[in-house]
Amino acid sequence: MSIDSWLSSRLDKAKGAGVYRTLRTMNGPPIPEGTMNGKNQTVWSSNNYLGLANHNRLISAAQAALQQFGAGSSGSRLTTGNSIWHEKLEKKIAGFKRTETALLFSSGYLANVGVLSSLPEKGDVILSDQLNHASIIDGCRLSKADTYIYRHIDMADLEEKLRETQRYQRRFIVTDGVFSMDGTIAPLHQIIALAKRYHAYVIVDDAHATGVLGESGGGTSDHFGVCPDIVIGTLSKAAGVEGGFAAGSAVIIDFLLNHARTFIFQTAIPPASCAAAHEALDIIEASKDKRELLFSYIQIIKTNLKHMGYTVKGHHTPIIPVVIGDTRKTATFAEKLQGKGIYAPAIRPPTVAPGESRIRLTVTAGHSIRDIDHLLEAFRSIGKELNIIP
Structure with a gap:
């Protein structure tokens, strides 16, 4: 055949x-x-979500950067693809997410896969919500750590699995902030409380919450007033542009820059997209x-x-x-x-x-x-x- x-x-x-x-x-x-x-x-x-994808301010910002930097980035961030706009946008995202710094990826999918495949090691365990996005599932599959699935936003089941996994070196809890198919919000304040009790790290994919939830539109962390260890997100939804990011401490971001294969080997998003996304975050923060x-x-x-x-x-x-x-x-x-x-x-x-x-x-x-x-x-x-x- x-x-x-x-x-x-x-x-x-x-x-x-x-x-x-x-x-x-x-x-x-x-x-x-x-x-x-x-x-x-x-x-x-x-x-x-906010109707920003065709906003005049975003289009003007992209056009200006397009004239100055051209249509494409021409390479990965670690070769020829890094520009002042990538760095300006990372600084903007870090301020928006209230973290020390941030790292741009070419998509939210690549950010999830990059973080989960590089950060947890063999001997660690990832506890993943049952309804997490496919990019989280793929990141878990590529990780050398074991993965346990807990029932969707079920804190009793998560706690039980945290107890079961105390033999592992490290525990990573990963969850969507807003779940893309069910529209539910992860109880991030409860997840972080459990993480502290059982010595775990928390990774949140805030793709559908960024720009939407919280007093300033900062996402799930802003909505609950808490600080997870790593916030992953995308600029392709409420911000109306493209690209993904991971935000966290300077040490975490430095580690990802050196170890996340989906960052190291991926062509950078164009500077014009960075300029438009920067403008979108300005609009979101202002009103x-x-x-x-x-x-x-x-x-x-x-x-x-x-x-x-x-x-x-x-x-x-x-x-x-x-x-x-x-x-x-x-x-x-x-x-x-x-x-x-x-x-x-x-x-x-x-x-x-x-x-x-x-x-x-x-x-x-x-x-x-x-x-x-x-x-x-x-x-x-x-x-x-x-x-x-x-």
Whole structure:
């Protein structure tokens, strides 16, 4: 059998199971109303939480840096890819996250893999939340340390596993700050309290919390008023640009610079992206207006969906998972939404557990009340049509 025939049979199985995926093409900037595959759609799946990705100040900052530094970085940070903008942005991130310093990676995925594959050693153990992001899972797999999985945000189970792992040299607890599929918030204050009691280190992936949670938008640490050992994050969500980072003590960051393979061997993000991200953090720090608008939208949508009879997961975050359950019915629901000009994709196994297929809504400050009314009316009519709600 040829490789194409073999892989085609595997793809056919995915199609039969309702988990086959295809790409969609956006024909404009990342705004709520745009053209996708040639059709007008209101997008409810963007991570552009504060609507900054096409903000004039970010575009102007990127254009100025683009003129000065060119389109690409030309190499890794340790060869020819380091610029003053990379260093300025790292200083900005450290101040924003209230750490000694920070290190830029080319994506949040690479930051997670780099930290987890280089920091814990053989003889150490990583305690990882059951619903952590794929990048954390991959980092754990590449680590020489053992990995224990604790039940999702279950502090009793985490404590039990901390007791069980006292024989290891070191214990590392790793968790998402906001979980991307369930919209739940890790109880970071409780995790850090347990870490102190059982002599563990805490690593938080704050990808979906950075710019959103906390008094100043600083993320999960800001939200709970605590300081984990390492904060990992991305600039591709609320900040609206690209790139990832790790923030912590000067010693930790120096270690990562010298040992994290996903930093050492990865081409640096362009200086223009750094300049835009720096501007985004300025905007986030300067005003609460976008965050306050965002959270008012979240409240409206969750309250109405629950009132209709939907199973809505998550805490008070821009990620609103509406559980449908059946994989095929969820895919049909997403198709019917698109027919009404709404793009909110079906999330199916293996991304979520069997029986947990859902429409995952993400809310942004760029949406309008009119968009919300349209969304809610679509959920009401489709839900009744498919006998999901009464």
